[in-house]
Each structure stands twice: as structure tokens, then as C-alpha cells.
Amino acid sequence: MELDSKIPPGPIAEKWTRFRSTVPLVAPQNKRRLEVIVVGTGLAGASAAASLGELGYHVKCFTFHDSPRRAHSIAAQGGINAAKNYANDGDSIFRLFYDTIKGGDYRAREANVHRMAEVSVNIIDQCVAQGVPFAREYGGLLENRSFGGVQVSRTFYARGQTGQQLLLGAYSALSRQISLGSVKMYNRHEMMDLVLVDGKARGIIVRNLVTGKLERFGAHAVILATGGYGNVYYLSTNAMGSNVSAAWKAVKRGALMANPCFTQIHPTCIPVSGDYQSKLTLMSESLRNDGRVWVPKKMEDVHAIREKKKKATDIPEEDRDYYLERMYPSFGNLVPRDVASRAAKKVCDEGRGVNATGLAVYLDFASAIERFGKSQANVKGIQNPDAATIRKLGEAVISEKYGNLFEMYEKIVGEDPYKTPMMIYPAIHYTMGGLWVDYNLETNIPGLFALGECNFSDHGANRLGASALMQGLADGYFVIPYTIGTFLSKEIRTPATDTASPEFDKVEKDVRDRIDHLLSVQGKQSVESLHRQLGKIMWDHCGMARNREGLEQARIQIRQLRDTFWKEVYVPGKALEFNPELDKANRVADFMELGEMLVVDALDRNESCGGHFREEYQDSEGEALRRDDLYAYVSAWAWNDSNMELTKEALKFENVELKSRSYK
Amino acid sequence: MKLTLKVWRQADPQAKGRFETFSVNANEHMSFLEMFDVLNEELLAEKKEPIAFDHDCREGICGACSMVINGQAHGPLGGTTTCQLHMRHFKDGDIIVVEPFRASAFPVIKDLVVDRSSFDRIIQAGGFISVNTGQAPDGNAIPVERDKAGAAFDAAACIGCGACVAACPNASAMLFTAAKVSHLALLPQGQIERKTRVKNMVNQMDIEGFGKCSNTYACEAECPKEISVDYIARMNREYFAAVIAGE
Ligand SMILES: Cc1cc2nc3c(=O)[nH]c(=O)nc-3n(C[C@H](O)[C@H](O)[C@H](O)COP(=O)(O)OP(=O)(O)OC[C@H]3O[C@@H](n4cnc5c(N)ncnc54)[C@H](O)[C@@H]3O)c2cc1C
Ligand code: SF4
Ligand code: FES
Numbered sequence: 001m002e003l004d005s006k007i008p009p010g011p012i013a014e015k016w017t018r019f020r021s022t023v024p025l026v027a028p029q030n031k032r033r034l035e036v037i038v039v040g041t042g043l044a045g046a047s048a049a050a051s052l053g054e055l056g057y058h059v060k061c062f063t064f065h066d067s068p069r070r071a072h073s074i075a076a077q078g079g080i081n082a083a084k085n086y087a088n089d090g091d092s093i094f095r096l097f098y099d100t101i102k103g104g105d106y107r108a109r110e111a112n113v114h115r116m117a118e119v120s121v122n123i124i125d126q127c128v129a130q131g132v133p134f135a136r137e138y139g140g141l142l143e144n145r146s147f148g149g150v151q152v153s154r155t156f157y158a159r160g161q162t163g164q165q166l167l168l169g170a171y172s173a174l175s176r177q178i179s180l181g182s183v184k185m186y187n188r189h190e191m192m193d194l195v196l197v198d199g200k201a202r203g204i205i206v207r208n209l210v211t212g213k214l215e216r217f218g219a220h221a222v223i224l225a226t227g228g229y230g231n232v233y234y235l236s237t238n239a240m241g242s243n244v245s246a247a248w249k250a251v252k253r254g255a256l257m258a259n260p261c262f263t264q265i266h267p268t269c270i271p272v273s274g275d276y277q278s279k280l281t282l283m284s285e286s287l288r289n290d291g292r293v294w295v296p297k298k299m300e301d302v303h304a305i306r307e308k309k310k311k312a313t314d315i316p317e318e319d320r321d322y323y324l325e326r327m328y329p330s331f332g333n334l335v336p337r338d339v340a341s342r343a344a345k346k347v348c349d350e351g352r353g354v355n356a357t358g359l360a361v362y363l364d365f366a367s368a369i370e371r372f373g374k375s376q377a378n379v380k381g382i383q384n385p386d387a388a389t390i391r392k393l394g395e396a397v398i399s400e401k402y403g404n405l406f407e408m409y410e411k412i413v414g415e416d417p418y419k420t421p422m423m424i425y426p427a428i429h430y431t432m433g434g435l436w437v438d439y440n441l442e443t444n445i446p447g448l449f450a451l452g453e454c455n456f457s458d459h460g461a462n463r464l465g466a467s468a469l470m471q472g473l474a475d476g477y478f479v480i481p482y483t484i485g486t487f488l489s490k491e492i493r494t495p496a497t498d499t500a501s502p503e504f505d506k507v508e509k510d511v512r513d514r515i516d517h518l519l520s521v522q523g524k525q526s527v528e529s530l531h532r533q534l535g536k537i538m539w540d541h542c543g544m545a546r547n548r549e550g551l552e553q554a555r556i557q558i559r560q561l562r563d564t565f566w567k568e569v570y571v572p573g574k575a576l577e578f579n580p581e582l583d584k585a586n587r588v589a590d591f592m593e594l595g596e597m598l599v600v601d602a603l604d605r606n607e608s609c610g611g612h613f614r615e616e617y618q619d620s621e622g623e624a625l626r627r628d629d630l631y632a633y634v635s636a637w638a639w640n641d642s643n644m645e646l647t648k649e650a651l652k653f654e655n656v657e658l659k660s661r662s663y664k
Numbered sequence: 665m666k667l668t669l670k671v672w673r674q675a676d677p678q679a680k681g682r683f684e685t686f687s688v689n690a691n692e693h694m695s696f697l698e699m700f701d702v703l704n705e706e707l708l709a710e711k712k713e714p715i716a717f718d719h720d721c722r723e724g725i726c727g728a729c730s731m732v733i734n735g736q737a738h739g740p741l742g743g744t745t746t747c748q749l750h751m752r753h754f755k756d757g758d759i760i761v762v763e764p765f766r767a768s769a770f771p772v773i774k775d776l777v778v779d780r781s782s783f784d785r786i787i788q789a790g791g792f793i794s795v796n797t798g799q800a801p802d803g804n805a806i807p808v809e810r811d812k813a814g815a816a817f818d819a820a821a822c823i824g825c826g827a828c829v830a831a832c833p834n835a836s837a838m839l840f841t842a843a844k845v846s847h848l849a850l851l852p853q854g855q856i857e858r859k860t861r862v863k864n865m866v867n868q869m870d871i872e873g874f875g876k877c878s879n880t881y882a883c884e885a886e887c888p889k890e891i892s893v894d895y896i897a898r899m900n901r902e903y904f905a906a907v908i909a910g911e
Contacts, residue, residue: 051797066718067784069824070726086804122798129800131793131853133817140807158817164725165820172792179788187781210773239720273693276702279722408723411748412695477797526708528701572713578676578774580716581708 024489031056035219041068044452045225046170047476053177064190076163077284079155080469082120104460105610119478130169147465149336201448212576218497228431228453234535236428243587256636258436258456261602266429267340290368331663341426364421369394440483451475461610523568562592665756692752716775727823737827767835782872789868790861819847828883834875839883842899859906
């Protein structure tokens with residue numbers, strides 16, 4: 001198969017402008033005749049559905065949640081990037097583009113990334129106009145902070161709830177279109193499969209999760225904005241319901257999955273506490289602005305801490321190893337996520353982890369509290385403040401910046417992070433891989449588009465903090481409204497899709513058969529326990545560090561587990577009712593297949609880059625060894641049960657020089 | 665710790681519900697929902713039907729979880745959603761009664777799962793600023809006072825869980841609606857539609873069958889985001905101003 005990325009000609013900074021002025025348009029009266037299905041109401045889906053509705057298309061929008069506002073985007077904490085350069089610290093569209101390409105370890109497509117950087121500035125304007133209450137300076141202007149992997153402050157935020165506020169903005173725009181009748185919203189409706197007619201995406205089969213009934217919906221084009229697949233690892237920071245099924249069904253119908261092995265491990269999550277654990281909680285990366293990461297230098301201190309004979313605060317300064325500052329002096333605690341995660345693994349592998357399981361490091365705010373306290377005392381004109389006053393003032397500053405995160409930590413762990421350092425450990429957080437899309441965000445199936453985390457397009461092998469929200473909203477508000485015209489302008493004479501056609505019959509039957517199969521197994525293992533087993537295989541062999549032997553083993557184990565699943569799974573209840581176990585079973589069955597593809601991709605990529613660290617490929621200091629001569633490509637996989645097929649899209653770098661990433 | 669749970673079971677919206685008693689072994693580090701996971705795994709092992717409940721983020725932000733625990737929406741701990749409540753706040757031998765969020769505008773779907781789409785319809789009635797994509801001026805074109813932005817944020821922090829409705833003896837949706845009205849009324853961007861917004865949203869609240877507010881303040885006490893009842897007073901002022909101006 002040949003992949004055409006459809007990158008427009010011209011210099012990088014002009015591609016998008018030229019594209020917009022030459023893209024075929026759909027006249028308003030024709031838009032009214034065209035129907036678009038949008039699956040997903042996260043930042044990408046809600047913004048797309050609202051914007052397409054505003055333009056006059058007939059939109060049908062679906063979510064498995066009980067309300068569009070509950071999409072997983074709601075949980076994003078830290079912020080959203082934009083090249084506004086309000087901080088006047090040298091930021092620019094090119095720099096955001098450059099940082100994203102470099103941060104992604106040179107495995108993303110230049111043209112897409114540049115476009116995202118260009119529209120980033122419009123996103124902030126749009127959100128402010130919607131009433132998103134971003135943080136502001138005393139003068140009333142928007143405030144910024146910095147995030148990992150960059151040296152400018154370009155992150156806009158709304159306390160620790162940026163995703164919530166941005167999603168509520170998009171949800172309000174969507175709600176307005178619903179009230180105007182241009183978007184019809186279907187809550188608690190889960191897409192079960194994709195329907196192709198004459199090779200084009202023309203509809204979906206949906207399960208009404210309340211009644212269990214299967215329903216058919218047709219349209220001229222289908223947009224998936226269904227989020228990432230991090231839950232293939234079972235334990236992740238993703239919401240419990242996040243799943244790959246919509247994208248996976250597209251793959252089973254011929255779409256390609258790109259770079260599935262590029263998964264992101266976030267360095268600052270609350271460590272695992274027991275085997276009943278259902279998910280992991282992220283402590284926003286923004287904390288690394290002010291928190292310092294360390295473990296004890298001496299093993300005797302490590303043991304004393306684990307045996308609770310010593311507390312973190314008992315360890316004197318000179319016996320602490322602030323290892324990120326030591327290893328990466330120029331970026332320090334703000335190195336990119338993959339680098340920070342591997343460093344945490346390294347010190348824990350050395351035996352210096354600070355909790356009972358040995359899998360935790362400290363994130364310490366004592367210095368920041370002192371620094372802020374002194375500066376506040378100064379501002380308030382307090383002469384020679386005592387330590388208690390400094391602490392109090394400093395804690396107040398920290399509380400204003402991160403209050404909700406500190407509360408969340410205390411609720412979960414039961415310790416006060418103002419008094420004692422947080423304990424953190426890396427966890428699966430985000431998936432850079434996803435459906436292969438071209439410049440138009442169209443998959444290789446004509447008429448099927450993918451937006452947001454469910455595509456692969458912008459983050460290469462590692463995503464920078466605060467860039468997922470940017471990408472989701474770029475795709476939904478500013479890209480798809482234009483690029484969908486490349487497809488729909490050719491469909492203005494196509495009549496409404498007939499959902500009584502044999503194509504719909506066939507796909508609906510496939511869905512029904514699979515549900516019946518799941519219910520008929522009546523085995524002995526719960527869906528949850530099978531999912532947990534899959535997660536363990538994935539994390540052990542395809543997590544922070546990977547090697548050929550482990551991956552080969554994992555592939556065999558996943559296959560066996562998939563067999564076990566179909567022989568042993570127990571799904572209670574009936575098809576035609578509200579049945580959350582059945583919903584879960586449907587999703588986990590897909591993870592069993594995706595997991596294998598992820599491992600196959602990791603095996604193919606004989607290099608280390610970004611979130612994909614192959615132990616065989618590291619330099620003498622343990623840093624990732626990229627192999628640009630052999631692997632500067634996007635791997636796009638077609639599913640085939642016996643032999644997955646790889647197509648490569650070569651990546652061309654015309655505007656940035658390929659360098660080995662250094663944050664030292 | 666060994667606990668006794670009395671949980672509301674209801675097969676579907678029409679069915680008559682009843683309490684069912686279970687005993688479960690929990691440990692103090694578990695969250696309340698993880699304790700339910702453990703119970704459900706046990707039920708599945710006995711080929712019994714697990715208890716249905718809504719949940720997703722398990723971080724207190726999506727607003728999906730919704731249990732009334734010993735008579736309190738989201739349980740005994742202030743400012744906390746059900747998913748963030750940990751078992752260290754209970755003790756061995758406790759009897760815990762768990763019910764859904766009850767209100768006629770929140771019909772039960774199954775067990776502890778209710779239909780809160782009435783909240784979506786209140787937002788659709790006016791909880792937005794009418795600005796199409798691409799029309800916005802520069803983000804810094806209109807400065808917003810820091811404190812005002814902060815107050816708007818406090819109101820915007822509502823997660824749409826419906827605990828305020830469940831807590832209210834009249835099942836009123838005033839706190840939820842007031843939070844959204846205040847969020848937008850506090851910002852310069854929200855001024856143009858200020859009057860129509862509050863009228864339409866209050867009107868929709870009545871259409872959905874939510875009750876009137878009788879100032880018991882139970883909503884504020886059980887709101888996991890500690891949204892202040894001051895916003896209700898603000899909405900009342902906004903509403904009367906809008907109605908008078910409209911006449
Ligand atoms: C804890 C946490 C914190 C984060 N913080 C940040 C941050 O500070 N900055 C940042 O930039 N990024 C952050 N991220 C990443 C970012 O939040 C996500 O990548 C992004 O929100 C994904 O948005 P989305 O619209 O692509 O998908 P989602 O928000 O996941 O939405 C998916 C939607 O698809 C629907 N859906 C899925 N499958 C189906 C189906 N089969 N049928 C019907 N509907 C379906 C769901 O109901 C949902 O509406 C964070 C992520 C996590 C986990
Ligand atoms: S006001 Fe509070 S209780 Fe009511 S929906 Fe919002 S967050 Fe929930
Ligand atoms: S599960 Fe999201 S708020 Fe409780």
C-alpha cells in the first residue's frame with residue numbers, strides 16, 4: 001500500500017494559509033444537505049461537532065458517557081500551550097513547532113505540527129471568548145507558566161483544572177448547536193462498528209447503552225474523536241471508561257494504526273498502593289515547575305525510610321540526590337516526560353525507591369515554599385521574618401498555584417504534601433500512536449477522519465506537556481472545518497445514506513454475533529481480572545523499557561490470554577438491557593488485539609526514541625539511541641490475525657535538523 | 665475491616681427498588697468505589713449480578729459518580745466526591761447505606777445509576793456565550809480583573825454531579841444553575857446575553873421538574889466542589905433584574 005500524506009506544497013510557514021485559500025469549499029445550501037457523524041465529545045469531538053454545526057452541516061454526535069461534559073478531557077490538569085508570546089520571552093510559532101518536533105524525538109510530520117502551532121494562538125482567543133476563566137495577572141491579562149521540555153512560558157491554565165474549563169467551553173458551544181438543532185446529541189450511545197459503503201465511511205452501528213438495542217446511523221462522513229488507548233495497560237491515568245474500540249473497529253475495517261508503540265509514561269503519578277487498585281492518579285507536570293525530585297544518596301537512609309524509622313524531612317540536604325538536577329543541569333526538573341520517567345526507574349532499579357514497594361521517588365516543595373515565602377515577606381514589607389512566617393506565606397503561594405492537586409494528593413494518600421514531600425512514580429498516561437491520518441486528518445478509509453488523541457499526527461514518539469489539549473482543540477475548531485471540505489465537496493450530489501442497505505445489515509449482524517458470543521461463554525473469569533492480566537503483561541514487557549526477548553514473550557502471552565478470554569470470560573446479564581459488564585467486555589476484547597499490535601510495533605522499531613526505549617539501543621550513559629537512517633518513518637499497521645502488515649511513511653525533515661536530543 | 669452494605673437495587677426505571685444487604689472486606693487505602701469493585705468481583709465469582717454505578721475519572725472531576733452514602737450525597741467527607749472518599753474514613757463493623765441520587769428529574773436507570781440529562785438541557789437553554797469558531801478577538805483584548813476571573817472560576821468549578829439536587833429536600837437545581845449563570849455573568853464576555861441566559865435557564869429548570877429553593881443550604885453542604893450558595897442569591901438578583909427589564 002502507498003500512503004499519501006497529502007502535504008500541501010510550499011514553504012512550511014505558508015502551507016496552511018495556501019491550503020485554506022485553495023481548498024474546495026462546500027456552498028452553504030449544500031452543507032445543509034450533508035450529514036456528518038462525530039463520535040466523541042472530548043475536546044476534539046465537542047469542538048468539531050460545534051464548529052461543523054455552526055457551518056451548517058447536519059451533525060450527529062455520540063458519546064458513551066451520560067453527558068458530553070464527562071469525556072476524559074475533563075481530567076486534564078496542567079494547561080494548554082499556545083505560541084502567543086505574551087510573556088515576551090522569545091516564543092514564536094516556529095519555536096513551538098521546533099520544540100514539538102524535538103520533544104517528539106523527530107518522529108512527527110513537520111507540516112501537521114507547524115499547522116498546530118499556527119492555530120494554537122486562535123485557540124486561546126476562542127476559549128477566552130467562550131468564557132473560559134484562565135489564570136490572570138494582576139493587570140488583568142492572561143498568565144502563563146512553563147512545562148517540561150521547553151525554555152519559554154507558553155502554557156495557559158485555569159488553576160489545576162484546565163481540561164475541565166476548556167471542555168466546559170467546548171461543551172457550551174456544542175450545547176448551543178444542540179439547542180439550535182444543527183447537532184443531534186446521543187448520550188450513552190456507544191459506537192460498536194463502522195459501516196463502509198463502496199469503500200467509503202458512511203455510517204456506524206451504535207449500542208444504546210440504556211436499552212442495549214443496536215441502532216444504525218448513516219452520514220456522508222464519519223469523524224472519530226474517541227481518545228487514547230492507554231487503558232490497554234489496565235492501570236493508567238486515563239478514566240475507567242477510556243478505550244480503543246471505536247478506533248479499533250476502524251482498523252478491523254481497513255484503517256491503519258500508526259506508531260502504536262509510542263505510549264507516554266508520565267513521571268509524576270501517585271504510586272500503586274495495592275492490588276485492588278483500579279487506576280492511577282496523575283499529579284500534574286506543572287508541579288515540576290516548583291517541586292524538586294530526589295531520592296536519598298545512602299542505602300541506609302532508604303531502608304530507614306521504608307521501615308518508617310526516618311521521614312523524608314529527616315534526611316539532611318547533603319544526603320539527598322536531586323538526580324534530575326544532577327543528570328540534566330540545563331533543564332533540571334523540567335526535562336521531558338520520557339527522560340524524567342526513565343530517570344525515576346533508574347534510581348528505583350538501583351534500589352533507592354522510597355516506599356514499601358521500592359517504586360517511588362520524592363517530589364519536594366520545601367525549597368519553593370521557602371523561596372515564595374521570602375519573596376512574599378519582602379512584598380509585604382516584613383523585616384527579618386521568622387521561619388514560621390516564611391513557611392506560612394510560602395504555603396499560601398503554593399496553595400494558590402496547586403491547591404487542588406495538593407488536596408487530591410492528601411485525599412488519596414492521607415499525607416499532607418505541604419509538610420512532607422509527595423511520593424510519585426511514573427505511570428501510563430497518554431498514547432501518541434493512533435489512527436494513521438493524512439494532512440487532512442483523513443484516515444486511509446475515504447470519508448473517515450480521526451481527531452485528537454485517537455490519531456497519531458502531532459506528537460511523534462513523545463508528547464510535550466500541555467500539547468494534547470492544544471492538539472484536540474486545533475483539530476476540532478480550526479482544522480477539520482476546512483479539511484473535511486476536501487472530501488465533502490465531492491459528495492454534494494450523494495443522497496442521504498440508506499441504513500437499510502445490505503452493508504448495514506452485515507455489520508449489524510457482526511456486532512450482534514459478537515455480543516451473543518461474549519454472553520454465551522459463561523466462563524469463570526471476570527472481565528476485570530482478564531484486563532488486569534493483560535495490563536501486567538504490557539507493563540512488564542512493553543512499558544518504560546523494552547527488549548526483544550521480553551517483547552517476543554509478551555506477544556505469545558497476549559495471544560494465550562486472548563484465547564483464555566474467549567474461553568473463560570464471564571459476562572452476566574442480557575444483551576438488551578443496561579449492562580456495564582457487557583460494555584467492558586466489548587472494550588477489553590479489543591484491547592487484547594490492540595495489545596498485540598503494540599508489541600509487534602515495538603519489536604519492529606529497533607531503536608530508542610521518545611517513549612519507546614529499547615534497552616538494546618542506548619549509549620554509554622544510558623540515553624536513548626535513535627537510528628534516523630533506518631527508522632525515520634511512521635509505522636502504519638494493518639490488522640491481520642496471523643500476519644500484521646506494515647506500511648511505512650517516510651518522514652522528511654526540511655525545516656529542523658535531526659539532532660540527538662539533549663537536555664543536559 | 666469488615667463492613668455491612670445496604671445497597672439500593674432496582675432492575676430498571678419501572679421496577680420497584682429495594683435494599684439488598686452485603687458484607688464486604690475492605691482495607692483503609694481503598695477508595696469507596698474500589699470497595700464496590702471488590703464487592704462486584706465477589707458477586708461475579710458467584711455468578712450474581714454486580715451492582716451498577718456511574719463512575720469514570722475517579723479523580724473527582726468528571727462528575728459521574730453519584731452515591732448517597734448514609735443519607736449524604738457523596739458521603740460523610742466535605743468537599744469530596746464518592747470516588748475520592750477513602751475507606752480510612754470508615755471503621756470495622758460499620759453499616760453503610762448506599763442509595764442513588766434521588767429526584768424526579770433524575771430517574772433511576774439501574775441500581776445506583778440515574779439519568780441526569782436534565783442538567784444538559786438546562787445548559788442547552790442558555791449556558792453558553794454565542795460566539796462561533798473563528799470570530800473571537802485576541803485573548804488579551806479584554807483584560808479581566810484577577811479577582812473577578814477567580815470568582816468566575818470558583819463558580820465554573822461545578823462538575824455537574826447533581827449532589828446539590830440529591831441533597832435538597834425539594835430536589836432543586838438552583839446551585840447547579842446558579843453556578844453556571846454566575847460564571848458567565850461575572851465575565852465581561854458574558855454580558856451581552858446576561859438577561860436572556862438567566863431567564864431561559866431558570867425556565868428550563870422548572871420545565872425539567874426541579875423543585876423550588878427554600879434556603880436550607882443542604883446543597884452547599886454536600887457539594888463536592890464547595891460551590892457557595894452566594895451564587896444562588898446572585899442568580900436571584902440576575903433573574904429579577906432580567907424579568908423586570910423584560911417587562
Ligand atoms: C489525568 C490527565 C491529565 C492530563 N493533563 C493534560 C494537560 O494538562 N494538558 C494537556 O495538553 N493534556 C493533558 N492530558 C491529555 C489530554 O487530556 C487528552 O489527551 C485529551 O483530553 C484527549 O481528548 P480527546 O478529545 O482526544 O478524547 P477524550 O477526551 O478522551 O474523549 C473521548 C470521547 O470519545 C467518546 N467515545 C470513545 N469511544 C466511544 C465509542 N465507541 N462510542 C461513543 N463514544 C465514544 C467518549 O465518550 C468521549 O466523549 C491529560 C490526560 C490525563 C489522563
Ligand atoms: S453545584 Fe456542586 S453539587 Fe451541584 S452539580 Fe455542581 S458540583 Fe455537583
Ligand atoms: S468518578 Fe469522576 S468525579 Fe467521581
